[in-house]
Amino acid sequence: MLLNLPRASTFAGDIDGLVVLVTWLVGAWFVATQLMFFWLMWRFRARDGVKSQYITGKEPHLKKWINIPHTLILLCDIVIIVAAVRVWVKVKQTLPPADDTIRVVGQQCTWAFQQSGTDGTLDTADDVWTSDTLHVAEGKTYHFLLESKDVLHSFFVPVFRLKQDAIPGRTITGWFKANRAGSYDILCAEICGIGHGIMGGRIVVDTPEQHAAWMQKHSVVADAGATTTDSTAATGAKN
Amino acid sequence: MSRKALFLLFAASYAALLLAGCAQTPGPGLARGEQVFDTCFPCHGKNGLGNETLGAPAIAGLPRWYLERQLNNFKTSMRGADPHDMEGARMRPMARSLYRDGDIASVAEYVATLPGRVPAATMVMGDTAAGRMRYQSICVTCHQDDGNGNEALGAPPLTHQHDWYMMSQIAKFKSGMRGAHPDDVMGAQMAAMASTLEDSTAMHDVIAFIRTLQK
Numbered sequence: 213m214l215l216n217l218p219r220a221s222t223f224a225g226d227i228d229g230l231v232v233l234v235t236w237l238v239g240a241w242f243v244a245t246q247l248m249f250f251w252l253m254w255r256f257r258a259r260d261g262v263k264s265q266y267i268t269g270k271e272p273h274l275k276k277w278i279n280i281p282h283t284l285i286l287l288c289d290i291v292i293i294v295a296a297v298r299v300w301v302k303v304k305q306t307l308p309p310a311d312d313t314i315r316v317v318g319q320q321c322t323w324a325f326q327q328s329g330t331d332g333t334l335d336t337a338d339d340v341w342t343s344d345t346l347h348v349a350e351g352k353t354y355h356f357l358l359e360s361k362d363v364l365h366s367f368f369v370p371v372f373r374l375k376q377d378a379i380p381g382r383t384i385t386g387w388f389k390a391n392r393a394g395s396y397d398i399l400c401a402e403i404c405g406i407g408h409g410i411m412g413g414r415i416v417v418d419t420p421e422q423h424a425a426w427m428q429k430h431s432v433v434a435d436a437g438a439t440t441t442d443s444t445a446a447t448g449a450k451n
Numbered sequence: 452m453s454r455k456a457l458f459l460l461f462a463a464s465y466a467a468l469l470l471a472g473c474a475q476t477p478g479p480g481l482a483r484g485e486q487v488f489d490t491c492f493p494c495h496g497k498n499g500l501g502n503e504t505l506g507a508p509a510i511a512g513l514p515r516w517y518l519e520r521q522l523n524n525f526k527t528s529m530r531g532a533d534p535h536d537m538e539g540a541r542m543r544p545m546a547r548s549l550y551r552d553g554d555i556a557s558v559a560e561y562v563a564t565l566p567g568r569v570p571a572a573t574m575v576m577g578d579t580a581a582g583r584m585r586y587q588s589i590c591v592t593c594h595q596d597d598g599n600g601n602e603a604l605g606a607p608p609l610t611h612q613h614d615w616y617m618m619s620q621i622a623k624f625k626s627g628m629r630g631a632h633p634d635d636v637m638g639a640q641m642a643a644m645a646s647t648l649e650d651s652t653a654m655h656d657v658i659a660f661i662r663t664l665q666k
Contacts, residue, residue: 317534321544324534341534361537406493410544 220392220417221372226299228373233295237288241281307387310355314346318358318365318378321407323398329431340430344413349423350393358384366402369415375401390417479553484561487554490545491562499565503573503615506538512567512611516602518559520637522546526555529632536628538619567611569665574614577659585657589644598664605637610665614658621645621654 219225258264267274313334315326325346329338334357348354358367360378368375369388376386398413418426477483491510496502499511510518524530525546531539549555593606600608609617623629624645630638648654 319537320541322534322540324540326534343528343532343534343540406490407541407544407548410548 218371218392218396219373220390220394220396221369221374222389222391223299223303224371224373226302230295230299234292237292241285241288245281304386307355307385308353308389310387311352312349313355313357314348315357315359316346316367316378317361318367318400318404318411319361320363320405321400321411323367323400323411323413327427330427338431340427342430346398346413346415347423347426348390348415348417349420350390350417351420352423353387353389355385355387358386363404364402365400365404365411368399368401369396370399371396372415377402390415393417393419393422476551479557481557481561481564483554484557484559487549487558488561490548491558494541498568499562500568500570501613501616503613505541506616506619508616509567509570509611509613510562511565513563513607514600514602515556515559515563517600517605517607518562519555520605522549522555522559524635524638527634529635530629530638532632533628536623539629567608569611570613572614572662574618574655574658577655577657577662579656579659579663581653582656582658582660585648585653586660589647590657590661593640593644598661605640609661614662617658617661618654621648621658 217228219228269275269278312328312332314328315334317324317326322343323346325342326334327340327342327347328334329336329340331338356367358376358378359382360380362380364380365378366375367378371392371394372388372390374386374388376384378384395414395416398415400408400411402408404411477486491499494502494505494507495510496507499509501507501509521530523546525539525543526549528543531543531546533539546555549558593601593604594609595601595606598609600606620629624638624642625648627642630640630642630645632638648657
């Protein structure tokens with residue numbers, strides 16, 4: 213495999229497939245053009261007693277060296293565009309039915325997350341707010357509502373192959389479905405100020421049982437109106 | 452110039468550039484603190500006088516022990532971890548970036564050398580007479596008669612702090628955005644005191660009185 217990087221979402225393989233396709237096509241043309249370039253330099257190198265020729269390139273037997281590769285590259289472009297549009301429609305244009313909805317809020321220099329609590333409904337009293345750390349369940353489809361409180365940010369989860377800009381004043385909806393348990397990086401991919409480089413977080417993909425237990429614990433605390441902490445974050449209901 | 456001399460000149464220049472990038476980081480102390488302060492001044496200003504637009508308080512004039520405690524509170528998420536605390540959300544990662552041993556102590560030592568300045572008033576509301584009564588009954592034990600604070604009780608001086616910042620912090624203590632972490636003993640004390648200021652009039656009054664202490 214060309215990209216031997218961990219993947220943890222259902223569409224990560226589609227993104228990787230697209231990157232691999234572009235890499236192979238561009239790589240093949242790069243190698244072909246370099247070989248031809250060096251062959252031409254060798255074939256038409258300076259020789260004693262041979263005068264260089266002036267050619268216009270208009271003759272059919274010369275023009276075919278341009279026209280044939282040009283046509284083939286256009287065909288490759290069409291292949292890339294078709295593949296890219298298919299992935300774009302799947303990842304960005306289609307919203308599969310949600311099992312749960314979360315709110316992701318970017319603010320200098322932290323990610324904050326609002327989850328629906330045990331009642332499964334966002335913006336209710338048992339919602340769980342966390343800073344830096346987002347707990348999600350493996351195999352569940354999440355819709356996220358991405359917002360920014362101040363400047364441009366970009367919600368980036370490399371193992372999900374998910375990157376989406378957050379724009380102040382707008383709520384941008386997206387989705388993901390994690391398919392591999394573990395703890396992974398969240399980054400900001402849009403320079404957002406002096407703290408941009410340290411605006412990191414973690415996304416913890418739990419098994420459904422672990423996630424239910426985590427949610428039960430924190431949603432109850434939130435319901436009581438108190439504030440608590442898990443390993444890296446504070447949680448509490450603030451409505 | 453001969454080719455050999457040109458080569459030597461080029462090699463020497465390249466070596467000088469490489470060595471310039473290998474400057475030694477000073478050990479803990481004032482010099483290191485001044486270096487680390489580069490992280491602070493974009494928000495707090497080069498003289499540490501604060502910036503209302505960014506919600507950054509004046510840190511000049513604060514004592515080293517208080518600066519160290521607050522930096523450690525931010526670093527350990529005892530402060531600034533509430534998802535609704537925008538200013539705290541900005542400050543907490545900054546404190547966490549001070550990962551080198553001694554950096555917090557060094558920058559606190561440096562900031563403590565910055566002279567405080569009496570800030571301009573930004574709020575016109577508040578009854579100083581009513582504020583005096585409240586200050587004398589609620590705040591004076593820890594922050595002292597003159598507002599200079601008390602290290603033994605962990606209370607910072609208020610004499611160089613902006614009124615808008617004090618207002619925002621009292622509101623945060625009252626709402627549980629600050630001082631609610633179970634390990635934040637000092638914060639819990641202040642949260643209890645802030646809760647006795649029942650409304651914004653009471654908060655404005657006490658701040659109006661604190662401004663009279665700023666000379």
